[in-house]
Amino acid sequence: MRVSYNWLQKYVDLKIPAEELARRLTLAGLEYDEIIPVGGDFSGVVVAQVLAAEKVAKSDHLSLCRVDAGAVEPLDIICGAPNVRPGLLVACAKVGARLPGGLEISARKTFGVVSQGMLCSQQELGISDDHSGIWELNDLLPAGTQLGQDVADALQLRDEVIVVELTPNRGDCLGMINLAREAAVATGGSICYPNLAYEENGGQAADLISIEVTDAKLCPRYAARLVKDIKIGPSPLWMQKHLLAAGMRPINNVVDISNYVMLEMNQPLHTFDYAKLRGQKIIVRPAEPGEMMTTLDGKARKFLGGEILICDGEGPVCVGGVMGGMESEVTEATTEVLIEAAAFDPVSIRRTARRLGIPSEASLRFEKGVDISNCDTACRRAVQLLVKYCGVTACVGAVDVYSEPPVPVKVNLRYERVNQILGSNFEPLEIKEVISRLGFGQETIAPGVLQVSIPSYRRDITLEVDLIEEVARIKGFERIPKTMPLNATVGGRSPQQQLLRRFKMLAADCGLNEAVNYSFIHPREADLLRLEAGHPWRHYLAISNPLSEDQSAMRQSLLPGLLHTAARNLARRNLDLRFFETGMVFLPAADYAAQVQPQEILTAAFLLAGRPEESWHGQAGEYDYFSLKGIVERLAASIGAGRLNFQACRAEYLHPGRSAAILLDSLPLGVIGELHPQVAENYQLDGRVIVAELALEPLFLAALGRGNQDHDLPRYPASTRDIAVIGSDAVAECHIEAAIRKAGGAILRSVRLFDLYDQPPIPAGQRSLAYALEFREDSRTLTDQEVDEAFAAIVRVLADKYQYQLRQTGCCEHPAE
Secondary structure, X not given: OEEEHHHHOOOEOOOOOHHHHHHHHHHOOOOEEEXXXXXXXXXXXXXXXXXXXXXXXXXXXXXXXXXXXXXXXXXXXXXXXXXXXXXXXXXXEEEEEEEOOOEEOOOEEEOOEEEOEEEOOOOOOXXXXXXXXXXXXXXXXXXXXXXXXXXXXXXXXXXXXXEEOOOOOOHHHHOHHHHHHHHHHHHOOOEOOOOOXXXXXXXXXXXXXXEEEOOOOOOOEEEEEEEEOOOXXXXXXXXXXXXXXXXXXXOOHHHHHHHHHHHHHOOOEEEEEHHHOHXXXXXXXXXXXXXXXXXXXXXXXXXXOOOEEEEOOOOEEEEOOOEEEHHHOOOOXXXXXXXXXXXXXXXXXXXXXXXHOOOOHHHHHHHHOOOHHHHHHHHHHHHHHHHHHHOOEEEEOOEEEEOOOOOOEEEEEEHHHHHHHHOOOOOHHHHHHHHHHOOOEEXXXXXXXXXXXXXXXXXXXXXXXXXXXXXXXXXXXXXXXXXXXXXXXXXXXXXXXXXXXXHHHHHHHOOOEEOOOOOEEOOOHHHHOOOOOOOHHHOOOEOOOOOOHHHOEEOOOOHHHHHHHHHHHHHOOXXXXXXXXXXXXXXXXXXOOOOOOOEEEEEEEEEEEEOOOOEOOEOOOOOOHHXXXXXXXXXXXXXXXXXEEEEEOOOOOEEEEEEEEEEEOOEEEEXXXXXXXXXXXXXXXXXXXXXXXXXXXXXXXXXXXXXXXXXXXXXXXXXXXXXXEEEEOOOOHHXXXXXXXXXXXXXXXEEEEEEEEOOOOOOOOEEEEEEEEEEOOOOOOOOHHHHHHHHHHHHHHHHHHHOOEEEEEEEEEOOOO
16 A cells, blocks of 8 residues: 555644654554655756747747746747747756656757757656646646746655555555544544535436446445536646555546545545436346456456446446446546445455456455445545536435445453453553544443444454454554463363374274365265265255365265275275275255355264285285274274164165164264275275264264273172074164163173074074173172073063073183182
8 A cells, every 4th residue: 555645644734754654553553665755756847937939940849938947047948849838837947957767958959049948748757647738837836936946846746655565454544544544543643534515506316317236245335426517637736646646647537536535535436427328327236147348448348147237227337346338438528427436245346356357446445345334425525526626516415225234343342351362451541542542432331341333444343352452553562561461371172172183093003094185075976976866965065166166065975085085096006995084074054055054063984995915824805894893893992982883774875785874872973884886986996895984073972971981900700601592683783782781780791792693503584693791790799699680681681672582501600810
């Protein structure tokens, strides 16, 4: 941001030099990069008056001028400008003068006459690009100006520009008035705001123009005012100087005033030739795909759809917030101008400006967000300047489409919290004085609590810590002691984070390699997994600005990433695949509403494929369902979550009959099984692929709820019994085991399945299950009768509940050695 020191002085009475102001702004958080002297980049150029001008013989355009430059004798100067005439006050470069670019003026003989200097145009002095004639100063010089006085001093051309490097959150300081507020706070001065008063006598604006906004999200406010009887011409010199200091080229009064107000109030404006607006209406709407218009740079623009277009009754006339169109351009023939001040969606403006390749000062401000409450104020300021300096007739009122004024932001500030965060000891009166200097409203709502009303132009302040930062920068960062805050705490992992870290270390101990994949996937993954049309995973969250189509949806499962990882490894002849991954999956809201935050679930996924490497004791077989089941059970037991159950289930992407649901007690956690052959083929995977996926949060909560399960070594011996039962193979083994544990009571400490047999002589449709049971009491040795009673209860429950009958029993006592 280029800040003109002279311009800034219009709002704040600065009694310090530019260097000191830059230093104070830097201490207040607005760091300056450099200070650039501008204007008056010449010497020896004085105010002079043309006394006489006669045509030079043998020349069709040169004139011999007698010029009073404040010396004893007039100067003879040859001039080729068409507007030279007696009585004209001019900028005269005397012999020895230096002009921008290093040109030095010397006496030269032309047509037999020695020219003793040069009468300068604005271009030759670096003021503007105007070189149509010599610079006429009659209406520019202040009263009391003496002939021979330095032109730069007489016209106050010299200025200093402070280049301020703004942080992204301070987009408000792209406006001079907001920067003046900062300068007033930094210097202790007061701010003077522009006078917006002017007469309106040109008819009701609402009767002359209608405005319609079809999408309030893209354009929450659109204000417009109309002026008549305008004459296009140059803008005032002081305005041209300020624009040049800010890095903008003066063009004409209408364009210059529009740019001046944008720089002053941080509100971009756009001007339309009212007569060229077909139907005398403005329609703000999204562009249709393939729609086209020609912008002011003469280029035909084709839109993808969704860009903000400003249209008249027949079609687009402006790319909203980016660039105007040729259809409504203000020209020298324009006599009526419609002035637009709007607030546009920052994301849409940024996307459009980047795609069209036409970023501008206006689009920059819209991207950072303008003060929506300031739109009509900026519009009135432009009309006031046009009335004052162009003599226009202002129409009455504005046409203002304002969808919903923003709710005023109020933030509570605790004095104690300020000092806790900063490690300071500021008194409440000091803090209130800072808030007052910033121009924020304040009210004490409780002892030690100040409610601060945030102005609409300070969009960066929404939280208490934002206000605390304001106190710090205004009081001075150097006043904050270099000590740790009293409430400083040592960071650390939460219990869940510690469990996750342990879980991953245990997975690595099981021989698994951790994979890390993007959270973004291709929408076609649902097809590769053979998911049914109504499967929840088909309702994915689409990314609004994806890097590519392959990463255009948020993942709802970790499996696609692992399957692609496996395919890449197999393609490179890595034939022993043991992968795991942990991360978030993202499930849309129940009604798939885009505005509702998705549910994020911490998940773990596993994949085994191929066969282990050959070892000294022979070639191992392929990985199978039980290989991964054992790993998952071991991980759950190792973190203390308890025993998992597995129950047959069906999943479209798993092999029928070789898949199971993973349960913790009766709570479903996920699934495990062999990948369906068709899915494996879709992912270009050969052979058997075993996968599992489960939610980690319930597992971790169970582990944390059980606490530390470590116990002393048992002091009393255990009694062991074997039990073999026969029954229907339709009953899940996990149900049999659960019934045994429940019936055995508190003294049953261990249940282990050690045999499953379903061959003859076992009848078809049945199977034999054999378990090793361990009974123990911590405080004494169990009697045979107690063990027999528990055993009998187990047999009775299995027979009554599942019709499983006792096949054979074996009883042996194994006292602990």
